Amino acid sequence: MNSEKLTTVAELGEFGLIDILTNDFEINQKTTIKGVGDDAAVIKGRAGFHTLVSTDLLIEGVHFDLTYTPLKHLGYKAAVVNFSDMAAMNGKPKQIVVGLGISAKYTVEALEELYKGIKMACKLYQVDFVGGDTSSSKAGLFISVTVIGEVEKPQITYRSGAAQGDLICASGDIGAAYIGLLVLEREKRVFKANPNMQPELSGNDYIIQRQLKPEARIDIVDQLREQKILPTSMIDISDGLASEILHLCKNSNTGCMIYEEKLTIDQQTYDVAREFNIVPTVAALNGGEDYELLFTIKQTDYEKIVKIKDVSVIGYMTEPENGKRLITVDNQAIDLKAQGWDGLKEREIDSALNG
Amino acid sequence: MNSEKLTTVAELGEFGLIDILTNDFEINQKTTIKGVGDDAAVIKGRAGFHTLVSTDLLIEGVHFDLTYTPLKHLGYKAAVVNFSDMAAMNGKPKQIVVGLGISAKYTVEALEELYKGIKMACKLYQVDFVGGDTSSSKAGLFISVTVIGEVEKPQITYRSGAAQGDLICASGDIGAAYIGLLVLEREKRVFKANPNMQPELSGNDYIIQRQLKPEARIDIVDQLREQKILPTSMIDISDGLASEILHLCKNSNTGCMIYEEKLTIDQQTYDVAREFNIVPTVAALNGGEDYELLFTIKQTDYEKIVKIKDVSVIGYMTEPENGKRLITVDNQAIDLKAQGWDGLKEREIDSALNG
Numbered sequence: 001m002n003s004e005k006l007t008t009v010a011e012l013g014e015f016g017l018i019d020i021l022t023n024d025f026e027i028n029q030k031t032t033i034k035g036v037g038d039d040a041a042v043i044k045g046r047a048g049f050h051t052l053v054s055t056d057l058l059i060e061g062v063h064f065d066l067t068y069t070p071l072k073h074l075g076y077k078a079a080v081v082n083f084s085d086m087a088a089m090n091g092k093p094k095q096i097v098v099g100l101g102i103s104a105k106y107t108v109e110a111l112e113e114l115y116k117g118i119k120m121a122c123k124l125y126q127v128d129f130v131g132g133d134t135s136s137s138k139a140g141l142f143i144s145v146t147v148i149g150e151v152e153k154p155q156i157t158y159r160s161g162a163a164q165g166d167l168i169c170a171s172g173d174i175g176a177a178y179i180g181l182l183v184l185e186r187e188k189r190v191f192k193a194n195p196n197m198q199p200e201l202s203g204n205d206y207i208i209q210r211q212l213k214p215e216a217r218i219d220i221v222d223q224l225r226e227q228k229i230l231p232t233s234m235i236d237i238s239d240g241l242a243s244e245i246l247h248l249c250k251n252s253n254t255g256c257m258i259y260e261e262k263l264t265i266d267q268q269t270y271d272v273a274r275e276f277n278i279v280p281t282v283a284a285l286n287g288g289e290d291y292e293l294l295f296t297i298k299q300t301d302y303e304k305i306v307k308i309k310d311v312s313v314i315g316y317m318t319e320p321e322n323g324k325r326l327i328t329v330d331n332q333a334i335d336l337k338a339q340g341w342d343g344l345k346e347r348e349i350d351s352a353l354n355g
Numbered sequence: 356m357n358s359e360k361l362t363t364v365a366e367l368g369e370f371g372l373i374d375i376l377t378n379d380f381e382i383n384q385k386t387t388i389k390g391v392g393d394d395a396a397v398i399k400g401r402a403g404f405h406t407l408v409s410t411d412l413l414i415e416g417v418h419f420d421l422t423y424t425p426l427k428h429l430g431y432k433a434a435v436v437n438f439s440d441m442a443a444m445n446g447k448p449k450q451i452v453v454g455l456g457i458s459a460k461y462t463v464e465a466l467e468e469l470y471k472g473i474k475m476a477c478k479l480y481q482v483d484f485v486g487g488d489t490s491s492s493k494a495g496l497f498i499s500v501t502v503i504g505e506v507e508k509p510q511i512t513y514r515s516g517a518a519q520g521d522l523i524c525a526s527g528d529i530g531a532a533y534i535g536l537l538v539l540e541r542e543k544r545v546f547k548a549n550p551n552m553q554p555e556l557s558g559n560d561y562i563i564q565r566q567l568k569p570e571a572r573i574d575i576v577d578q579l580r581e582q583k584i585l586p587t588s589m590i591d592i593s594d595g596l597a598s599e600i601l602h603l604c605k606n607s608n609t610g611c612m613i614y615e616e617k618l619t620i621d622q623q624t625y626d627v628a629r630e631f632n633i634v635p636t637v638a639a640l641n642g643g644e645d646y647e648l649l650f651t652i653k654q655t656d657y658e659k660i661v662k663i664k665d666v667s668v669i670g671y672m673t674e675p676e677n678g679k680r681l682i683t684v685d686n687q688a689i690d691l692k693a694q695g696w697d698g699l700k701e702r703e704i705d706s707a708l709n710g
Contacts (some may be wrong), residue, residue, distance in 0.1 A: 007463035018489055021470045025484040029449045032483040041485035046399045055501055057454040061493040094384045099412040099499045108362035115376045128387040129380040130396035134373055138416040144454045144499035146410055
């Protein structure tokens with residue numbers, strides 16, 4: 001060590017860190033089509049197809065809390081969030097490999113529960129489990145999932161293809177997973193303070209399910225094919241709508257205009273957000289973990305997109321000079337800002353729960 | 356929880372656990388050629404090739420000790436041990452994705468060191484770094500590496516193709532990485548007891564390098580091609596020769612006969628093993644982490660294999676009824692037994708260092 005000032009990871013943030021660490025990797029293999037920088041890497045595949053690869057870590061105490069996460073749900077979610085990355089490339093998951101680091105407190109029966117969830121996801125999404133690595137860990141549970149998928153060559157969709165004027169679309173509803181997390185965290189704190197209290201989860205089924213058992217929108221990929229719509233850019237909503245739209249704008253070199261009134265927020269999400277004194281739109285913009293698809297299409301595809309159930313047009317791409325803006329219901333223009341680093345989210349939860 | 360007895364992972368061991376967790380996964384995708392059970396999964400690849408996928412976890416305090424492991428070496432090793440899995444399929448690594456879980460104690464500069472090692476390995480082995488995931492962790496450093504490789508279809512080599520009479524071959528020398536680990540652990544304990552003592556590592560350069568900076572034997576794969584030798588079965592030596600030969604025998608349904616006098620053990624390995632009162636052959640059989648290749652060839656390839664530098668013929672495959680045996684230098688037949696579960700290895704190191 002010398003006397004130079006060392007930099008903490010928090011100072012850089014996740015995306016800054018990734019930039020620094022990966023900026024000077026060279027691409028040498030002719031089979032590598034796209035490296036770092038999208039929802040998945042793209043590799044030359046079998047005739048007519050690209051192969052897609054994506055990896056995700058789930059770490060106890062950071063990404064999940066076993067106080068309220070059943071292991072079967074955790075296994076299911078670990079698989080599904082990776083499947084979602086394949087959908088984000090307009091492709092489908094085909095195989096997964098799973099790395100598991102387990103501390104001594106986990107019994108074989110507990111791990112079987114975890115694997116039941118992985119199996120359930122694999123069965124539902126028709127994905128083959130093809131390998132893994134299991135190891136002891138000194139502290140807690142680590143799950144690393146790598147998914148291999150494929151997409152017909154002409155259908156591949158990057159983050160970078162949007163042009164100004166393209167319509168911005170989002171599947172499903174957003175913000176629910178985050179509000180579900182707040183409910184789970186609240187009930188955990190109540191339980192910790194008084195172990196005789198039973199958690200009050202009833203009436204919150206939808207938002208809790210969105211947090212504990214998300215789905216990957218492969219069905220949207222199928223419907224885009226059926227309607228012969230090729231999105232110009234796409235990403236999945238893992239870190240929150242605001243963060244994801246900024247990715248699309250940055251990679252496509254566009255600005256954007258999003259309309260608050262067009263955002264789909266479920267009634268339960270809306271009501272419980274209000275209980276927490278959170279503006280529902282803020283939960284929708286910054287919440288994350290909804291695993292819905294955010295994509296852009298050509299204006300000429302408008303007539304086709306309205307035929308797809310469960311997709312909303314929420315805005316459009318603009319010139320980069322116009323910035324990235326949200327138009328509120330009372331017609332204010334607000335600059336969109338990225339959130340979405342684990343530590344930050346933790347502070348937000350604290351602040352929401354402590355008033 | 357009910358009153359049934361719960362099973363600890365230690366009771367089952369790593370391989371038993373993997374069997375239980377993965378036994379009832381179905382294979383549904385027509386692109387999946389081989390799932391769990393070899394050094395890598397095999398997937399339909401570009402014209403003329405199979406795609407290979409393998410994943411490994413490296414966990415602080417289990418697989419590495421940062422007291423004596425420079426981060427650059429760690430990054431290099433994390434990549435290379437995965438490249439070795441591609442060699443074990445008679446193929447080559449082409450792309451990697453890296454998942455990183457990092458606790459707050461790691462600075463950006465420390466992570467840059469780690470990545471320098473990954474980059475060095477990628478450059479030397481001509482592998483493209485194509486993606487990853489970075490996250491905070493509550494305790495220590497977790498590295499998950501998934502490697503994608505390929506092999507010309509007719510060249511793919513599984514663990515299962517050996518027949519009785521086939522010659523058993525091993526590249527390089529074995530046991531060195533384990534003895535190197537013992538030296539590093541010894542010096543760590545000396546240093547802990549008296550921080551003013553300087554570690555005595557000189558004279559042990561080779562074995563320490565074998566532990567800290569292993570290589571993947573892609574050069575052997577190249578030489579096998581040049582000599583037009585297609586191995587009948589192959590595996591890399593990560594858990595120790597005894598454990599690996601038992602895998603080949605089990606998967607190929609053979610027995611084996613290995614000759615102690617044919618095992619290649621480096622002089623430094625031999626001498627330092629003696630210092631620790633360890634029989635060098637035991638280190639070679641059970642040590643692990645040498646990342647040499649263990650493979651079988653047809654007897655008719657004998658004239659060709661002797662042309663390959665750095666490969667020894669160490670025995671041959673037999674009928675399964677003959678068992679799996681080592682013939683010692685004094686002509687005793689000993690049954691080979693598997694070692695190689697992390698916890699077990701830890702106890703062995705303790706016993707070696709405490710006399």
